[in-house]
Amino acid sequence: MGLFDFLKKKEFNPRIFSSLTSHSAPIMKGEDYLRAYKGWVYTCVKAIADEVGTLDLILQTRKNDQWQDVDQHIILDLLNNVNGFNTFSDLLKGTESYLDLVGDAFWYLPKGDKTNKPIEIWLLNPIKITIVKSAEKIIGGYIFHNERGDKIPLETSEVIRFAEFNPTSRFNGLGALQAAAVAVDVDRYSAEWNKNFFFNAAIPSAVLETEEDLTDEQFERLKQEWNDRYTSLDNAHKLAILQAGLKYKPAQLSQKDMEFLEQRRFSRDEILAIFRVPKTILGITEDVNRANAEASEYVFAKRVVQPKMQFITERLNEFLLPMFGLDDRFWRFDFESPVPQNRELELKENETGLRAGYMTINEVRGNEGLDPITNGDQVFIPFNLYPVGGTETKSVVKVTKQTQDEKHREFVNKRVRFLVTEIKKQSPEFKRVLDKIIRQIAERIADFTKAINKDAVDDLISLIYETEDGDLLIVKEQTFRTLQRSFVKGGTASMGTLGVDNPFNATNERAVEWLDQHALETAKSVNGTIKERAAEIIREGVRDGFSNKEISDFIVELTDEVTPANADRIARTEVVRGYAEGSLEAYRQSGVVIGKTWLTAGDDRVEEDCLMNEDDGAIPLNASFSSGNSAPPEHPNCRCVLVPYTGNELELTMFDKLEARIKEELDRVSITIDKQLREGRQEAKDEATGILTEAKKEAKKIVSESVKEAKLEKKAILKDLTKIREEALETKYGKEE
Numbered sequence: 253m254g255l256f257d258f259l260k261k262k263e264f265n266p267r268i269f270s271s272l273t274s275h276s277a278p279i280m281k282g283e284d285y286l287r288a289y290k291g292w293v294y295t296c297v298k299a300i301a302d303e304v305g306t307l308d309l310i311l312q313t314r315k316n317d318q319w320q321d322v323d324q325h326i327i328l329d330l331l332n333n334v335n336g337f338n339t340f341s342d343l344l345k346g347t348e349s350y351l352d353l354v355g356d357a358f359w360y361l362p363k364g365d366k367t368n369k370p371i372e373i374w375l376l377n378p379i380k381i382t383i384v385k386s387a388e389k390i391i392g393g394y395i396f397h398n399e400r401g402d403k404i405p406l407e408t409s410e411v412i413r414f415a416e417f418n419p420t421s422r423f424n425g426l427g428a429l430q431a432a433a434v435a436v437d438v439d440r441y442s443a444e445w446n447k448n449f450f451f452n453a454a455i456p457s458a459v460l461e462t463e464e465d466l467t468d469e470q471f472e473r474l475k476q477e478w479n480d481r482y483t484s485l486d487n488a489h490k491l492a493i494l495q496a497g498l499k500y501k502p503a504q505l506s507q508k509d510m511e512f513l514e515q516r517r518f519s520r521d522e523i524l525a526i527f528r529v530p531k532t533i534l535g536i537t538e539d540v541n542r543a544n545a546e547a548s549e550y551v552f553a554k555r556v557v558q559p560k561m562q563f564i565t566e567r568l569n570e571f572l573l574p575m576f577g578l579d580d581r582f583w584r585f586d587f588e589s590p591v592p593q594n595r596e597l598e599l600k601e602n603e604t605g606l607r608a609g610y611m612t613i614n615e616v617r618g619n620e621g622l623d624p625i626t627n628g629d630q631v632f633i634p635f636n637l638y639p640v641g642g643t644e645t646k647s648v649v650k651v652t653k654q655t656q657d658e659k660h661r662e663f664v665n666k667r668v669r670f671l672v673t674e675i676k677k678q679s680p681e682f683k684r685v686l687d688k689i690i691r692q693i694a695e696r697i698a699d700f701t702k703a704i705n706k707d708a709v710d711d712l713i714s715l716i717y718e719t720e721d722g723d724l725l726i727v728k729e730q731t732f733r734t735l736q737r738s739f740v741k742g743g744t745a746s747m748g749t750l751g752v753d754n755p756f757n758a759t760n761e762r763a764v765e766w767l768d769q770h771a772l773e774t775a776k777s778v779n780g781t782i783k784e785r786a787a788e789i790i791r792e793g794v795r796d797g798f799s800n801k802e803i804s805d806f807i808v809e810l811t812d813e814v815t816p817a818n819a820d821r822i823a824r825t826e827v828v829r830g831y832a833e834g835s836l837e838a839y840r841q842s843g844v845v846i847g848k849t850w851l852t853a854g855d856d857r858v859e860e861d862c863l864m865n866e867d868d869g870a871i872p873l874n875a876s877f878s879s880g881n882s883a884p885p886e887h888p889n890c891r892c893v894l895v896p897y898t899g900n901e902l903e904l905t906m907f908d909k910l911e912a913r914i915k916e917e918l919d920r921v922s923i924t925i926d927k928q929l930r931e932g933r934q935e936a937k938d939e940a941t942g943i944l945t946e947a948k949k950e951a952k953k954i955v956s957e958s959v960k961e962a963k964l965e966k967k968a969i970l971k972d973l974t975k976i977r978e979e980a981l982e983t984k985y986g987k988e989e
Contacts, residue, residue, distance in 0.1 A: 280437070283379050285354045285429050288436055291443065292520055293429055295534050296527035297352045303557040303590065305345040307564065310586045313812075319584070323684050324691075324811070326369070327576050334373040346375045347414060348560060352527065354378050355425025357414040358394070360406065361575065370410075370575055383423050390422070412571045414564065432526035439519035528556045553591045561587055623749030623835075623896070674741070674831075675824045678734045683819035685730045686782060687811045689723045693786050698804035712790045712800070716783045723783075728775035734823065735767050735830040742834030743841075750896065752842045756834075763837055770829070778822060785810060825888045832883040832894045839896050840873055847897030850877050850884065862886050870897040 280288065289297065311328055312319040322328075331340050338346075343359075350357040356378040361370035376396055384405075386392030391413075394406040415425035429436065524531065530548035531538070565585050573583055602619055605611030614628035696715040700708075736758070743756040757763070786807050793803035839845035850865035852858040865877035865886065876882050884892040 280433050285427070286379060288429060288440070289349075289353060292439060292523045293353075293432075293436055296524060296529045297349050297429075299529050299533050300352060300527065300556060300560065301345040301348040303553070304348040304560050304564070305341040306590070307344055307561045308588050309565065309568070310588070312584050312586055314582045315812075319586070321680055321683075323680055324687055327572070327578070330370060330373065338375070343373060343375055344564065347564065350375075350378050351414060351416055351425070352428045355416040355418060355427035355430060356381070359412040359414075360396070361410050361412065363410060370572075385423065409575075412567060414567055428527045432523050435519050435522040435526065439516065439523065442516050442519065528552075550592060557590045561590065617749070621745060623746055625749065626898070674738060674827050675820070678827055679820045679823040681730055681734070682822050685726055686778070686819055689726065689779070689782055690786070690807060690810050692719065692723075693783070694804040694807040697790070697807060698801050700800040709791060709794050712794070712803075713787045716786050716790075720779075724775050724779050727778050728771045731774045731778075731822075731826055732767060732771035734826045735771055735833075738827045738830030739763070739767060739834035739837070742831035743838040744834075746835040746838035746896070747842065750838070750842050750844060752844065754841065756838055757841060758834070758837075766833060774822070774826060778818070781818070782810070821888050825885055825890070828885045828890060829883075832885070835894050835896075836873065836883045842896075845873065845896040845898055847872055848883075849895045849897055851893050851895050853891040858892075859887055859890070862890065862892050865892070
């Protein structure tokens with residue numbers, strides 16, 4: 253007799269259905285989404301949030317229609333120290349996690365009493381936020397429900413809201429988890445069912461049949477005994493003995509019938525697809541090889557991480573910048589793209605270009621930042637890789653101005669592009685150093701307590717040089733780091749190009765001495781330029797009647813007016829110089845290079861001195877070019893490069909040229925010395941004549957003054973004698989009378 257036949261014959265007893273009642277799955281809402289932060293949801297959300305947490309914001313300002321990076325600003329100070337408990341990376345990770353889970357995230361930015369600008373940033377739990385709707389502003393404010401149950405009102409001016417688009421509500425965002433709710437529920441219930449499978453001995457809900465009526469007492473006793481003996485993990489697979497005509501009828505399908513594993517894979521893949529996270533990002537290696545793994549990482553960075561970084565950056569441009577009074581027409585946040593370069597594509601393009609005959613070996617080497625090689629500018633065709641235009645390659649190539657241009661001009665341009673990357677890295681570092689010196693000077697001027705007048709100029713200027721040694725050391729250390737980095741790169745690349753097995757030695761005495769000496773020279777020049785400009789501002793400020801605080805502010809403005817251009821110029825010059833000197837040192841260490849040539853960029857912007865150096869052709873390694881330099885740069889922003897010369901049939905000609913140039917230089921020096929001697933003799937004669945003339949004038953003046961004084965003295969003496977005589981006569985004749 254089946255279950256339903258049994259039910260037809262018996263009166264309805266609701267207790268029979270106590271374990272068969274079916275329920276609909278509850279719908280997630282509110283904090284349910286936060287509690288779902290586990291399993292595949294956790295791995296997806298955390299994978300995305302960790303990447304977004306690496307967002308490196310760059311503050312920029314527009315000047316002369318160009319965006320320039322700003323390294324120091326109060327808004328950057330806030331982002332570098334968001335509050336006393338979290339880092340900016342923590343803030344970004346939490347923000348992205350809330351966006352993926354519930355579609356909303358809120359930053360609370362309390363403001364200072366004096367500045368009325370944000371002083372901290374706190375991430376609020378979006379579930380605890382109630383949006384106050386407004387007919388005029390749409391959102392009139394927010395109410396935050398803290399853990400104590402207090403309702404804290406917040407103004408829109410102190411909250412930044414991040415929200416994913418929701419087509420059904422303008423007040424609530426739609427997170428990826430909400431979109432994946434059904435798949436997440438299915439996966440969660442499957443996991444719980446599988447857990448209960450082991451806990452309940454693989455015996456799902458079932459029916460015990462009997463043709464007899466059971467009293468309430470019998471029903472409860474049977475239920476209790478069954479649960480005690482055959483449920484829980486410890487009772488798995490025990491033998492059940494049924495009495496009094498009881499029959500056991502399973503009421504559910506087995507795991508196999510349910511295709512349990514396939515269902516879980518399907519749910520997992522659906523969740524990953526909604527969150528747009530590739531399997532490789534989560535460490536799942538099924539159906540994965542290196543090629544599609546790299547492609548997955550590229551797509552993840554481009555289609556998922558970068559748009560999310562862009563979303564956060566745009567919200568900050570729209571709402572955070574105005575809190576600091578920054579106009580978004582002239583200020584903005586930018587960020588470094590997280591999308592990796594497609595290295596495989598670059599290599600394939602080089603290989604295809606070389607094999608197809610539209611790229612030369614030196615062009616490929618230039619793309620990789622390597623020096624050119626001899627005969628590397630010939631184009632090969634696929635058929636047996638013969639050179640275009642012939643089947644022979646001469647082992648000796650005459651090095652002339654024309655062949656140098658043909659062989660290395662394109663390489664020069666590519667070397668410049670290679671150096672640009674390093675210049676972009678070092679320029680902000682130099683700006684940071686220069687800004688630090690300027691701000692220290694400004695602080696000392698602001699703290700000046702004496703009255704500001706003309707007598708105070710010298711005291712103010714002396715403050716500029718108060719920390720001369722320390723400022724000099726700061727600039728020198730930065731210059732040394734830049735030179736050393738470029739020096740090592742240039743030397744290493746050049747050794748690789750020459751095919752020398754020995755590693756490049758950047759720590760020998762000659763190299764270290766050059767790095768230290770040149771870093772000091774650059775530091776003195778840079779430091780002197782800044783302080784001369786600051787002294788000029790002080791003189792002008794005192795003359796125009798400004799206070800010490802106003803003069804200090806003018807000096808701080810140098811960080812925007814002077815340091816960006818100076819920092820870029822210094823970085824460019826020192827990177828090029830370090831790279832060239834490193835290459836020259838590598839040529840000395842190689843044992844195969846006997847000379848060097850100076851090559852320009854070959855356009856109308858090349859300076860005359862650089863062209864003159866290029867005309868020198870190949871010269872010995874330790875010799876100097878016509879300008880007096882041993883290697884580029886010749887001037888700030890110089891784009892020239894140094895190329896090795898390994899010797900050929902023109903070797904004797906090269907030294908003959910050097911000897912002729914040395915003789916020409918000696919002749920020129922001799923002529924100059926003779927001219928200077930002649931000019932010196934004439935100057936000495938003129939100076940002696942001038943001295944004699946002045947001496948005569950002075951002697952004549954002295955004599956004239958002496959005669960005048962003598963006459964006056966004589967006159968006075970005569971007057972005294974006359975008076976004495978008169979007195980004597982008066983006495984004499986008076987007595988006679």
